[in-house]
Amino acid sequence: MESKLDIPLFIEDPDRIPTEAVPENYVAYTLKHQEALPPVTWSNWYKELHWLHVFIIFVPPTLGLIGAWSTPLRLKTAIWFVVYIHLTGFGLSAGYHRLWTHRAYKASKGLEFTLAILGAGVVEGSIAWWARGHRAHHRYTDTDLDPYNADKGLFYSHIGWMIFKPRRKPGPADVSDLRSNPIVKWQHKYYLPLAFTIAIALPTAVAGYGWGDWRGGFVWAGLLRLVVSQHSTFCVNSLCHWIGDKPYDDKHTPKDNVITAIITMGEGYHNFHHQFPMDYRNGYKWYQYDPTKWFLWTCEKLGFATHLKTFSDNEVQKGELTMQLKRLRHKQEALFWPSEKSDLPVITWEDYQRQAESRALICIAGFIHDISDFFDKHPGGPHLLKKNIGKDATTAFFGGLYDHSHAAHNLLAMKRVGILLGGAPHGLEEKAVPPSQHLRVTRHSELPSPGNEYSEIPP
Numbered sequence: 001m002e003s004k005l006d007i008p009l010f011i012e013d014p015d016r017i018p019t020e021a022v023p024e025n026y027v028a029y030t031l032k033h034q035e036a037l038p039p040v041t042w043s044n045w046y047k048e049l050h051w052l053h054v055f056i057i058f059v060p061p062t063l064g065l066i067g068a069w070s071t072p073l074r075l076k077t078a079i080w081f082v083v084y085i086h087l088t089g090f091g092l093s094a095g096y097h098r099l100w101t102h103r104a105y106k107a108s109k110g111l112e113f114t115l116a117i118l119g120a121g122v123v124e125g126s127i128a129w130w131a132r133g134h135r136a137h138h139r140y141t142d143t144d145l146d147p148y149n150a151d152k153g154l155f156y157s158h159i160g161w162m163i164f165k166p167r168r169k170p171g172p173a174d175v176s177d178l179r180s181n182p183i184v185k186w187q188h189k190y191y192l193p194l195a196f197t198i199a200i201a202l203p204t205a206v207a208g209y210g211w212g213d214w215r216g217g218f219v220w221a222g223l224l225r226l227v228v229s230q231h232s233t234f235c236v237n238s239l240c241h242w243i244g245d246k247p248y249d250d251k252h253t254p255k256d257n258v259i260t261a262i263i264t265m266g267e268g269y270h271n272f273h274h275q276f277p278m279d280y281r282n283g284y285k286w287y288q289y290d291p292t293k294w295f296l297w298t299c300e301k302l303g304f305a306t307h308l309k310t311f312s313d314n315e316v317q318k319g320e321l322t323m324q325l326k327r328l329r330h331k332q333e334a335l336f337w338p339s340e341k342s343d344l345p346v347i348t349w350e351d352y353q354r355q356a357e358s359r360a361l362i363c364i365a366g367f368i369h370d371i372s373d374f375f376d377k378h379p380g381g382p383h384l385l386k387k388n389i390g391k392d393a394t395t396a397f398f399g400g401l402y403d404h405s406h407a408a409h410n411l412l413a414m415k416r417v418g419i420l421l422g423g424a425p426h427g428l429e430e431k432a433v434p435p436s437q438h439l440r441v442t443r444h445s446e447l448p449s450p451g452n453e454y455s456e457i458p459p
Helices: 008-012 026-033 051-070 075-101 109-120 127-139 154-163 182-189 191-211 214-237 258-263 270-275 291-301 313-333 349-356 382-386 406-413
Strands: 361-364 367-370 416-420
Touching: 051 154, 051 214, 075 109, 075 127, 075 191, 075 214, 075 291, 109 182, 109 191, 127 182, 154 214, 182 191, 191 214, 214 258, 349 361, 349 416
Parallel strands: none
Antiparallel strands: 361 367, 367 416
């Protein structure tokens, strides 16, 4: 008999799944039980278009470019273009993203209302719709339940996921806080007239009443500003998953890059953001370009925002150090290292001296080294090597004749061919380890297994 968890009926409404009904591996469960729509192909693509999104994405740039051809850009309108693109951009980055999606801070009602209005001016859907999809993106990053899965390509993650009907519903995300927020509900109810007013009517009116440039306000501050604002935000889902590096985690596609940070008003430090999503900063370091971070910091000082959340510096630096060690481990594994002690033959003193009669062998710190290919390379000259063949040159090597450099120690270790029976003299074991191996990056599986003894956890 099937259990309740085997019945996929709740999949039909992923926004209203009881907590106790969610399987542990929801992604695998959903992909198994929820039938996806057929893939988009050359033969059916026109049937799968989401026409409202197609209109919003393609009509404004078309009209804007046509209008720009015959509409000169006046200086005051250009300044208004820059100012307004930042104002509406803050509506998205500070409002839609950091406030309502990630709850990175608390805003006063005045700031909430202002950000809700400005955010509508980018025409990317209501707060409720946008935040629900973005929470699913964070929860199911790079899976088929991620609404803008970067693994499906740059075009798909930029606009493809919008212009074509989704092949399956995004994974569930808790949006109960948004459903109970009166400002979010108000904006969702009046979204269409609000979006037209803030995106087109307001910037046109400001330029028209302000300095008589009605046409320029409509074309530049309205249509083309809208296009730039939208594609700036779209880059968060596309370029921020394709360009840059991964200083905090390499498990998923998000990356950090200063260029995308400039393009997206600070959202380009995306690797940090996906690791620490409830931090009000995307640019964690003080010098990183993140105007939204500075905007929220200013709002806090003015009393419009409170409880700005930050992750512990200790935890952030742990993530950064982990990735640095991982990169060092990869670099370490690409290098050649001395033979392990267990791989070297043990040689008696008598056997060592006998073999040294036909080979250039020198004993240093309990290891036998073959230096036959180093006579012409030795900075001190070949005579110093020749005089120690078949002898113990430990004292001479460790400062008696010359206190050799780290490079000399590392190079010498690569020439080990055996171990002297009895090992290294007491007190020199540490010196017998090449400096390059004093600190090595080790995987957890390579560490000695701890004992099974139980100990009391300290209070």
